[in-house]
Amino acid sequence: MPSKRLLVTGSSGLIGSEAVVHFDGQGYEVHGVDNNMRRIFFGDLGDTSWNLDRLRKVTQNFSHHDVDIRDRSALETLFRSYRFDLIIHCAAQPSHDKARDIPILDFEVNALGTVNLLEATRIYSPDAVFILLSTNKVYGDAPNEVPLEEQETRWEYARMEDYNGISEGCRIDRTMHSLFGASKAAADLMAQEYGRYFGMKVCIFRGGCLTGPSHSGVELHGFLSYLVKVAISGGTYRVFGYKGKQVRDNIHSYDVVRAIEEFAARPCCGEVYNLGGGRQNSVSILEAIAKIEQLTGREFKWKYVEENRKGDHICYISNLAKFMSHYPNWKISIGLDEILRQIITDQTQRLHQGDH
Ligand SMILES: NC(=O)c1ccc[n+]([C@@H]2O[C@H](COP(=O)([O-])OP(=O)(O)OC[C@H]3O[C@@H](n4cnc5c(N)ncnc54)[C@H](O)[C@@H]3O)[C@@H](O)[C@H]2O)c1
Numbered sequence: 001m002p003s004k005r006l007l008v009t010g011s012s013g014l015i016g017s018e019a020v021v022h023f024d025g026q027g028y029e030v031h032g033v034d035n036n037m038r039r040i041f042f043g044d045l046g047d048t049s050w051n052l053d054r055l056r057k058v059t060q061n062f063s064h065h066d067v068d069i070r071d072r073s074a075l076e077t078l079f080r081s082y083r084f085d086l087i088i089h090c091a092a093q094p095s096h097d098k099a100r101d102i103p104i105l106d107f108e109v110n111a112l113g114t115v116n117l118l119e120a121t122r123i124y125s126p127d128a129v130f131i132l133l134s135t136n137k138v139y140g141d142a143p144n145e146v147p148l149e150e151q152e153t154r155w156e157y158a159r160m161e162d163y164n165g166i167s168e169g170c171r172i173d174r175t176m177h178s179l180f181g182a183s184k185a186a187a188d189l190m191a192q193e194y195g196r197y198f199g200m201k202v203c204i205f206r207g208g209c210l211t212g213p214s215h216s217g218v219e220l221h222g223f224l225s226y227l228v229k230v231a232i233s234g235g236t237y238r239v240f241g242y243k244g245k246q247v248r249d250n251i252h253s254y255d256v257v258r259a260i261e262e263f264a265a266r267p268c269c270g271e272v273y274n275l276g277g278g279r280q281n282s283v284s285i286l287e288a289i290a291k292i293e294q295l296t297g298r299e300f301k302w303k304y305v306e307e308n309r310k311g312d313h314i315c316y317i318s319n320l321a322k323f324m325s326h327y328p329n330w331k332i333s334i335g336l337d338e339i340l341r342q343i344i345t346d347q348t349q350r351l352h353q354g355d356h
Contacts, residue, residue, distance in 0.1 A: 003061070007084045009033045009069055009117065010091030012048035014215040014222070015133055017055055018253035019088045019260065024059040031082060033091065035068045037109070041098055042218040045229075050350070051214055069113035072120075079124035086264050088131045089117055095221040096137055096178035097309060107183045114187035118194045118202075129201045129264045130191070133256075136206050136274065136318065138185040139166065140175025141311050148315055154245045154284035155315040164279055165249070165317030168206070168272050178311040188272070195270020203263045205256070208276020208318040211339060212253035213346035223248055224288065228343045231292045232351055236301045241308025244285045247315040249276040252334040252342075262327040271326075276318030281336045288340075295340055 006023050010016035011032025024030045032055070038046040055062055067074045069091050092110050093099060099106040114132060121130050136143070143166045147158040157163060172185055188204050195202030209223050217225025219238070230237040259275055283291070289300050324330060334342075 003027050003029045004085040005029045005031070005082055007031045007033065007078075007082070007087045009089045011064065012036060012052040012055070013038060013090055014212060015210055015253050015256055016088070016090040017051050017214045018212065018257045019090070020055050020062055021058060022254075022257045022261070023086070024062050028061070028086075030059065030062045031078070031084075032062060032064045033067045033069065033078070034064070035066055037068070037091075037093075038216060041093055041095065041102075042220060045218045046216050048216050051216070069116060070108050072116050075116055075120050079120040084121070084125045084128045086129050086131075087117065087121055087125070088260060089114060090133045092133070092184070093180065096180035096311060097220045099178060099180035099183065103179050106179055107186070110180070110183035111186035111190070115190050118190060122194060122198055122200060126200065129203070129267045130194070131260050131263065132187060132191040132202065132204045134188040134191070134204045134206045135181065135184045136166070136208055136276065136313070136316055137177055137181030137311070138172045138188050138206060139170045140172070140177035140181055141313070142170055142172075142175040143316050144314050146315070150245065153286045153290075154247050155242065156247075157315060157317075164321060165319040166274065167319040168274055168322055176311045181311060192270045192272060199269050201267035202270050203267065204272045205259065205275040206272065206318075207256070208249040208251060208274070208316060210253060210256055211250050211343070213342045214253060224250055224340065224343055225347075227288055228292060228340070228347050231296055231298065231300050232344070232347050234301070236303055237289075238305050239285055239302055240305045241312070242314055244304065246313065247282050247284045247317065249278055249282040249317045250336060250339060251275065251277040251281060251332065252339050255332055255334055258333070259323065259327070259330055262330045266327070273323040273326075274318040274320065275323060276316075276320070277336065278320045278332060279317055280332060281339070282317045283336055291337070291340055292344070295344055
């Protein structure tokens with residue numbers, strides 16, 4: 001039987017690289033598209049070439065294409081050459097703060113790049129399963145309207161009915177998203193449309209904090225990865241507003257890829273799912289700092305900046321009930337402490353090797 005063919009965009013990034021390794025191990029012929037634009041967005045700390053080198057070493061059937069997803073004709077050449085069974089679209093400008101400085105580039109990569117890929121899929125691989133990594137920022141700051149109570153180390157939902165977090169029913173308009181949230185919302189809506197209007201097998205995952213050792217964390221993107229990087233390198237971390245009690249739910253890139261695998265095995269058309277670490281993997285910045293201090297045995301240096309990031313969530317926990325009811329074989333398999341241990345081990349090694 002011929003092997004299945006997979007296209008991963010953003011293949012040198014956190015989620016893309018996890019997908020490459022996972023599906024390569026399942027016998028897929030894997031094609032990765034990445035032009036290391038994370039380095040252009042974030043400078044040397046965002047460079048993902050170390051991860052591409054790693055992928056080349058650990059995979060069996062992986063080809064890398066240095067293609068920009070804004071380049072429609074290069075994508076067309078790729079799609080003409082290969083018929084894909086599965087497309088996992090992870091390439092993005094991923095930071096809401098960064099988008100403020102580069103609104104056009106942000107929109108071209110996030111919105112137009114996604115439409116380029118959807119359209120190429122419709123023309124050349126219409127039966128493929130298409131996965132879009134979207135974000136909880138499509139809800140803008142609407143999740144901040146949920147009543148909260150202040151606890152000693154975190155903000156917490158005040159009502160029991162909100163305990164499991166934000167569901168897909170949260171509205172996505174009439175809120176402040178940041179330009180990044182808006183460009184991702186455009187991509188999210190277009191992907192839904194290709195699913196619903198054209199009947200394509202499209203899935204949209206609205207991510208919470210996606211994390212793991214393969215992240216090239218920077219201050220503007222990659223919460224736990226960057227936190228650990230600062231802890232290990234001995235720098236000073238800046239906490240922006242909300243008393244450091246803002247809550248994030250963290251999901252290991254492996255569990256993201258497992259969710260993709262479940263959807264790809266039983267796809268539907270244009271469905272939207274929240275995907276994060278959920279209640280069990282939620283943590284505030286203050287709590288994360290305490291955990292990292294405990295795990296590294298070192299004091300963590302940080303300073304407080306009064307003004308919060310624009311459009312930032314105060315407490316965001318992904319409600320995973322919809323995905324888990326549609327795909328009961330899936331669950332969070334890697335807990336927060338294990339995630340932190342893996343990131344600390346990996347970053348310590350990388351620091352010694354001089355990788356980013
Ligand atoms: N990491 C998170 O916390 C998080 C949260 C919610 C949603 N997401 C979404 O998940 C997806 C994957 O995120 P990630 O954390 O793996 O990001 P990442 O930055 O680690 O990986 C993205 C990769 O895409 C590449 N890329 C960027 N622009 C490109 C272009 N124009 N052409 C080709 N390649 C390009 C980058 O070089 C990078 O290697 C993104 O769409 C992101 O918005 C991430």
